[in-house]
Amino acid sequence: MRVPIVIRSGLLLGGFSLITLTGCSSSSEDCSVPVREELDPSHLLHITDASIAVYKSDPPTSGAHLATSAPAGLVRAALLPAIQVTILERGDVLVQYRDPADLPALEGVVSNRVVVAPQPSLTARAVVTAWTYKLTCKAIDIEAITSFADAHAGKVQEH
Template sequence: MKTARKWGLLVSIVVTGLSVLTMSGLAFGVLLGSFAKEPALACDQVPGTPQPFEGRRHIAYDGEKHDPYKSLPPTSGPHSPRVVPPGIYRKPITEELQVHVLEHGHVLLQYADDVPADVVKELERLGRQYPRDVVVAPYPKLGHGIALSGWQRSLRLEALDEAAILDFVKVVPGRYNHQWRNGATDCLPPHPLAEDEN
């Protein structure tokens, strides 16, 4: 009986030790990864158009009233407490969910009702190439064409432009994830009144 207890204790110590080493290694890897990130690209190298900051307040529930978004699609502002993961969606995503997706550093690749089915398949194919970063979904409110959006960043396309889409989805994700990362900024010129106040 004592031998079985000793073996049990020994196995417990080994398993605990291995768990601690594994978790320490993961933590060290995360820290190394965060220090190894390359600095953000200069604003003139980031595709799309910068958009003004509209806040990042979580609304209390889906459907809660809030000020209308100033950009189409929205690129910041009040948003849902829920979030959808990157992937391919066949139904529109509410604007409040769209903004929460962007706050998490992902990008949206959305299309209007007038985009042909074969182009939608191409958009979905492109989105699948970046399964951690891109949400592809219809967005009837666009009225026409294709839109890409990131936090405070947007790009509208009249038709499928694979090079422009890939440029956006390679550069914009992760520039913002609950805050600007690795030296990235909103790329907006300073407000003239802000300069006068200094």
């Protein structure tokens, strides 16, 4: 099971930095350890034009989002970043993949809290995001993706 490693605190002891980590990693090297990203300062903004928002990361894990609903389930077209954040803001997990050939493997992770959508601009094979969390995969690892979704679906922190 893959759980995010999160830096909880840093403590300087005699010139050495002690970092407390929580979680564990999987033996699979297909996906990175989940990373917690800094909350985007614009996370409280509701916007009406998805094309105007600017984000701190790509794909984003927080920030300005639409004041309307966003798609759920299996999505057949790439999503604008503002729509991606709207999905995350409601507590859902977004699985984006680069290669259309990966869709059959990913269809099984779709649920009422997990959205799957193509994103041809990804540099990685797949990127899974939740509110302030990101998992980057160089190969499709259903176990890692499912573990990430289980850990983050339904949770919106610091919002």
